[in-house]
Amino acid sequence: xxxxxxxxxxxxxxxxxxxxxxxxxxxxxxxxxxxxxxxxxxxxxxxxxxxxxxxxxxxxxxxxxxxxxxxxxxxxxxxxxxxxxxxxxxxxxxxxxxxxxxxxxxxxxxxxxxxxxxxxxxxxxxxxxxxxxxxxxxxxxxxxxxxxxxxxxxxxxxxxxxxxxxxxxxxxxxxxxxxxxxxxxxxxxxxxxxxxxxxxxxxxxxxxxxxxxxxxxxxxxxxxxxxxxxxxxxxxxxxxxxxxxxxxxxxxxxxxxxxxxxxxxxxxxxxxxxxxxxxxxxxxxxxxxxxxxxxxxxxxxxxxxxxxxxxxxxxxxxxxxxxxxxxxxxxxxxxxxxxxxxxxxxxxxxxxxxxxxxxxxxxxxxxxxxxxxxxxxxxxxxxxxxxxxxxxxxxxxxxxxxxxxxxxxxxxxxxxxxxxxxxxxxxxxxxxxxxxxxxxxxxxxxxxxxxxxxxxxxxxxxxxxxxxxxxxxxxxxxxxxxxxxxxxxxxxxxxxxxxxxxxxxxxxxxxxxxxxxxxxxxxxxxxxxxxxxxxxxxxxxxxxxxxxxxxxxxxxxxxxxxxxxxxxxxxxxxxxxxxxxxxxxxxxxxxxxxxxxxxxxxxxxxxxxxxxxxxxxxxxxxxxxxxxxxxxxxxxxxxxxxxxxxxxxxxxxxxxxxxxxxxxxxxxxxxxxxxxxxxxxxxxxxxxxxxxxxxx
Numbered sequence: 001x002x003x004x005x006x007x008x009x010x011x012x013x014x015x016x017x018x019x020x021x022x023x024x025x026x027x028x029x030x031x032x033x034x035x036x037x038x039x040x041x042x043x044x045x046x047x048x049x050x051x052x053x054x055x056x057x058x059x060x061x062x063x064x065x066x067x068x069x070x071x072x073x074x075x076x077x078x079x080x081x082x083x084x085x086x087x088x089x090x091x092x093x094x095x096x097x098x099x100x101x102x103x104x105x106x107x108x109x110x111x112x113x114x115x116x117x118x119x120x121x122x123x124x125x126x127x128x129x130x131x132x133x134x135x136x137x138x139x140x141x142x143x144x145x146x147x148x149x150x151x152x153x154x155x156x157x158x159x160x161x162x163x164x165x166x167x168x169x170x171x172x173x174x175x176x177x178x179x180x181x182x183x184x185x186x187x188x189x190x191x192x193x194x195x196x197x198x199x200x201x202x203x204x205x206x207x208x209x210x211x212x213x214x215x216x217x218x219x220x221x222x223x224x225x226x227x228x229x230x231x232x233x234x235x236x237x238x239x240x241x242x243x244x245x246x247x248x249x250x251x252x253x254x255x256x257x258x259x260x261x262x263x264x265x266x267x268x269x270x271x272x273x274x275x276x277x278x279x280x281x282x283x284x285x286x287x288x289x290x291x292x293x294x295x296x297x298x299x300x301x302x303x304x305x306x307x308x309x310x311x312x313x314x315x316x317x318x319x320x321x322x323x324x325x326x327x328x329x330x331x332x333x334x335x336x337x338x339x340x341x342x343x344x345x346x347x348x349x350x351x352x353x354x355x356x357x358x359x360x361x362x363x364x365x366x367x368x369x370x371x372x373x374x375x376x377x378x379x380x381x382x383x384x385x386x387x388x389x390x391x392x393x394x395x396x397x398x399x400x401x402x403x404x405x406x407x408x409x410x411x412x413x414x415x416x417x418x419x420x421x422x423x424x425x426x427x428x429x430x431x432x433x434x435x436x437x438x439x440x441x442x443x444x445x446x447x448x449x450x451x452x453x454x455x456x457x458x459x460x461x462x463x464x465x466x467x468x469x470x471x472x473x474x475x476x477x478x479x480x481x482x483x484x485x486x487x488x489x490x491x492x493x494x495x496x497x498x499x500x501x502x503x504x505x506x507x508x509x510x511x512x513x514x515x516x517x518x519x520x521x522x523x524x525x526x527x528x529x530x531x532x533x534x535x536x537x538x539x540x541x542x543x544x545x546x547x548x549x550x551x552x553x554x555x556x557x558x559x560x561x562x563x564x565x566x567x568x569x570x571x572x573x574x575x576x577x578x579x580x581x582x583x584x585x586x587x588x589x590x591x592x593x594x595x596x597x598x599x600x601x602x603x604x605x606x607x608x609x610x611x612x613x614x615x616x617x618x619x620x621x622x623x624x625x626x627x628x629x630x631x632x633x634x635x636x637x638x639x640x641x642x643x644x645x646x647x648x649x650x651x652x653x654x655x656x657x658x659x660x661x662x663x664x665x666x667x668x669x670x671x672x673x674x675x676x677x678x679x680x681x682x683x684x685x686x687x688x689x690x691x692x693x694x695x696x
Contacts, residue, residue, distance in 0.1 A: 054593070056251040057164065060404055062259075063504040064245060068491060071268040072242045072277070072500075083114055083236035091233070094222035095241035096265040096278075097395075100214050101193035102230040103155040105146050114234030115144050115155040117190035117370075121176050125152050128176040130188065132158075135169050135305065155193055160371045162302070162310050169304050171373065187308075187375040189368045197228065221267050221274065240264060240395045243277055243421060245503040248404070249313045252300050253590060257404040259419065259505065260396045261432060270491055270498050275423040277500060281430050282397040292394045293317050293324065301328065301386040306379045309386055311372035317391040318343065318367050324391040326364060328374065331385040338384065339363075341376075369393075401447050402434055404507050407590055410597075411436075415444070417505040418476065420490065423498055426452040432502070435485070437476045443485060446471055454497075562597055565589065569602040569685065576683040605630065605678040606688035607658070613696045617666045621691075623658040623676055631679035634660055636672055640692075644675060666695045 052058075066072050071094060084091075099116040107113040121128055128147060146155040154174060162169040172188035197213035209215070212229045227233050239262070246260040265278035288295045301309045309328070318326045325344040332338045340352045341363040348361030365375045380386070399419070406413050418435040425431045429451040436445035450456035459472045475484040482488075489497045571577040571584050579587070589598035607623040614620070623632060631651045635644035650658060666672065671694045675687040 053591070054253050054406065056248045056255065056257045056404070059406075059508050060247060060257065060259075061506045061508055062245050062247065063506075065501045065503055066242065066244050069268055069277075069500060071266050072244070072264070083234050085112070085114075086233050086235065087231055088233075089227050089231065091225045091227070091235055092219065092222060093225065093235070093237065094267045095237045096216070096223055097238045097241040098225065099192060099236045099238050100225065100227060101155075101234050102212060102227075102232060103146055103148075103193055104234060105144055107144070113144050114236070115146055115157055116193055116234075116236065117156055117159075118193045119154040119156060119174055119188055119190055121149070121152040121154060121174070122178050122182075122184050123152055124179040125149055125176045126179050128154060128174060130154065130156070130158070130172055130174050132170060132172050133305075134171075135167065156188075156190060158188060159190060160188060160368050160373050162304050162373075164302055169308075171304070171308060187366045187368050187373060189366065190370050194227070194229075194233075201228075241266065243279060243502065245419065245505075246396055249296075249299060249398075251312060253405070253407055255300070255405065256400075256408060258398045258400050259402075259404065259503075260398050261419075261421075261502065262396045263394070270423075271494060275498060277421055277423050277431075278425075279397045279421070279431050280425060280427045281432065282394070285394060285397065287394070288391075293391050294394045295389075295391050297389050298329075298387050299390075301374070301388045303380060303382045303384075303386065304373070306382075307376050309374045309376065309380065309388075311374075311388060311390070311392075313392060314370060314372050315393040315395050316367065316369040316372050317393045318369055319391075320344065326367065326374070327389045328364065329387045329389075330380070331387070332381075333383045335385060397432070399432055399434070404505065406507055407592070408586075412507045413509055414439070417507075418501060419503050419505065420499045420501045422448075422451075422454050423500065424453065429453055435471075435476065441476050441478070443471050443474050443476055562599055563592055565598050565600045566603050567600055569604040570683065572602070575604075575685060576681070602686075604685040605680055606685075607632065607676050607678060609674065609676050609689055609691050611674060611691050611693045613693050616668055616696045617663065619662040619666065619672065619674070619693050619695060621660045621662065621674060621676075623660075625653065625655050625658055626678060628652065628655075629680075632658055633677045633679060633684060634662075635675045635677065635687075636662065636664075638670065638672055640673055649679075668695050670695055 101114050101116045103115045103118075104112045105115060126149060128149065130145060144155075144157040147153075148155065158172050160169075160171050162171075173185055174188055175183065175185045177183050194212045194214055197209050197211075197215050201209050201211050201213050203210050209228050214225050214227045216223050216225050225235075241264050242262060243264040243266075244262050246262065248255070248257040248259060250256055250258070261279060263279050263282040265276070267274055267276045269275075283291070285294060287293060299312060301311055304310050316326075317324050320343045325342060327344075328341040329337060330339040330341070337352075337355060337357055340357050340359050342348070342359050342361050343364050344359075345361045347359040350359050351357070352359055363377045365377045367374050374388075402412075402417065403409050404412050404417070416437040418437060420433060420435070421431050422429075422433070433446070433448040435443050435447075438444045446457045446459075448454065448457040450462065455469055456462075456467055457469065457471045459467060459470045461467045471485055471489075475481055477486040478484040486501075487493050488495055489499045490501055491498045565588050567584070567588055569575050571579050572581060573579060577584075585598075585600050588600055592598050605626040607626055609621065609623055611619055611621040621634065629652055631649055632653065633649050634647045636647050637644050647662060647664060648660065650660060662672075662674075671692050673690060673692050675690045677687055678685045
C-alpha cells in the first residue's frame with residue numbers, strides 16, 4: 001500500500017523548508033507528494049521553489065478615504081437599519097440607486113422586515129424550498145424568506161457569497177415542483193423585488209405603467225422616485241449609491257489592472273454650499289447592445305467548488321432569451337484548451353475556431369447574475385483554469401487612465417497613487433483623476449488637464465508652455481507646510497475646490513523569498529540516466545533550471561531584484577521576426593515575479609574585431625569566426641559620427657580567424673573607424689564592437 005503525505009500550501013508567511021525523502025515529477029500545482037518504491041528512468045528528485053504569481057487582489061492595497069463624507073460612507077448607506085417605510089407613491093432621496101420593495105415579513109422580534117429581492121420560480125409552481133451549502137468560516141447574511149406561489153415568486157434577502165482569499169462560500173439552491181410534478185433544482189438568482197420601469201411595463205390599451213415598478217427623475221438636491229402598485233413601500237439606499245473604489249476585475253499577470261469606481265451620485269453640503277458628486281465618464285463606456293450593458297470578451301473565472309464557478313465582478317446580464325449569452329473556456333493544467341461551454345444552443349455541437357474542440361450547450365445549468373455565480377452540470381477540476389465571455393450590467397466606471405499592473409507599467413511600484421473626484425463637473429468632463437506621489441511625498445504626475453469646470457494641474461499647457469498653476473513638485477500632504485495639495489484643493493479644508501479624495505493606492509511587492517515556499521526533495525547521488533536525458537527534460541522543462549541542466553552553477557537567478565533575459569534578436573521585426581522591441585520586451589517579462597525587473601539582452605552573432613596598421617596606408621583587420629554559412633559585411637567611416645560605408649563582404653570563410661586587409665584610399669596619420677555585421681539566413685545583424693585604427 002503506497003503511503004502519502006498531504007502538504008498545506010500557505011500563500012503568505014515566512015520561508016518554509018523541509019527535507020523530504022520523496023521523489024516526484026511535478027507538472028502542475030502541487031497538492032501532495034507520493035512515496036513510491038519504483039522510480040522511472042525519466043524521474044529525478046530536485047529542489048522545488050515556488051512564488052505565487054502576481055494577483056491584483058493581493059498585490060494592490062486600497063486605502064479607502066470615502067469616510068470623509070458621511071453621505072458617501074458605505075457603512076452609513078448600507079447599514080440594515082437605514083431602510084425607510086413610506087405610504088404613498090413618491091419618495092425623494094439624495095441617492096440615485098436605491099432598493100424598493102412592497103414585500104415584508106415579521107421577524108423573530110415581531111418587527112416588519114422588508115425583502116428587497118425575489119427569485120423567479122418555474123411557472124405553475126406548487127411547492128418550493130430553499131437550502132444552502134457552505135464551506136469555511138461564518139458568513140453574516142441578511143435573512144428573510146416569503147413564498148408567493150400564486151405569482152411563482154420567492155422573496156428573500158439571501159445572497160450567494162464567496163471569499164476567494166479563504167475559499168469560504170455560502171450558496172443557496174431552490175428546489176421546486178410544478179403542477180405537473182416536474183421537480184427543479186436551481187441556483188438562487190436574486191433580482192430586485194421592484195425594478196425600474198421600461199417600455200415593457202406600459203399597458204398598450206391604457207397607456208399606463210403597470211406592475212411592481214418605479215421611475216426616477218433628477219431634482220435640485222437628488223432624485224425623486226415614483227412607485228406603481230401597492231401604496232406601502234420600503235426603501236433603502238444601495239452600496240452602488242456611493243462612489244467608492246473597487247479592485248480591478250482583471251486579476252492575472254496578463255490583465256490590465258484598472259481600478260473601478262461605482263457609478264454613485266449624491267449631494268452634500270460643504271462649506272455652506274450644496275455640492276453634487278457624480279461620474280459623467282460612466283456614460284462614455286462601450287455599452288453593447290445598449291446602456292447599461294457591456295460585453296466582456298474574456299475574463300478570469302474563479303473555481304468555488306466542483307460544480308460552481310464565480311466571475312470576478314457582480315451584476316452580470318446573462319439572458320439567452322435576449323441573446324446575451326455566456327461562454328466559458330476551460331484550460332487544462334498545461335493551459336491547453338480542454339472544453340468550451342455556452343448558453344447558446346445554436347453553437348452547440350459546432351467547432352470552436354480552428355480547434356478540435358466543440359461547443360457544449362448543455363453544461364451551464366443556471367446562473368446568479370446579481371452575484372456572478374455559474375452552476376455547472378459537470379464536475380470542474382480545481383487545477384484547471386477558467387475564462388468567460390459574458391455581458392454585465394455596468395454599475396461602475398473602469399478608470400483606464402492608469403494600469404496598476406507592474407508588468408505593464410514600470411513605475412507603479414515606486415509611487416503611491418491618489419484617486420480623487422471633482423464635484424459639480426460638466427457632463428462632458430471627467431470627474432475622477434489621479435496623482436502620482438513619490439517616496440518623499442511630492443506630487444510627480446497629475447492626470448487633471450483643463451476642463452470646462454476645473455483648471456489644468458499638469459506641468460504643461462496644451463500648447464506645450466509651462467503651466468504656472470501646476471501642482472507638480474508640490475507636497476501631497478504636510479503637517480508643517482500649508483502649501484500642499486490636501487490643504488489647498490480637498491475637502492474638508494476651506495478652499496474653493498472641495499476635491500474629494502476617494503482612495504490612496506499602493507501596489508505592493510510580494511515577491512520576496514521569505515514569502516515563498518521551498519521544498520528540498522533531493523537526495524545524494526541523484527542523477528538522470530544518460531539514455532533518458534532528453535525525455536526527462538521534455539517531461540519537465542523546469543529541470544533545465546537546476547544544476548542538472550545548467551551545470552554546477554545552475555541557472556542564473558536575479559540579484560538585487562534584476563533578472564537578465566537573453567533572447568535572440570531575430571524575434572524583432574527589423575531582423576526577420578514579427579515583434580516590435582516594446583512588444584517583445586513585454587512578452588519576455590510578463591511572468592516575472594512582481595519584485596523583479598527584467599533586463600532583456602538581445603543575442604546575435606557578434607564577431608570580436610581587432611586591427612592594426614603596421615605598414616603605411618594599410619590596415620589589417622581580424623575577426624573571430626562565428627560559425628559556418630555566414631557572411632561578414634565590413635564597414636568603414638572616417639568621421640566617428642558619419643555614415644558607415646560598406647567596404648567588402650566575406651562569404652562563408654573557413655573556420656579560424658577571419659582576416660581582411662584594407663588598402664582603399666587610406667591616408668597616413670588619419671584615424672579610420674571599422675565595424676562588422678554578420679549576415680545570417682539573409683538577415684544582417686547589428687554591429688559587434690567597433691574599432692578605431694590610426695593609419696601609418
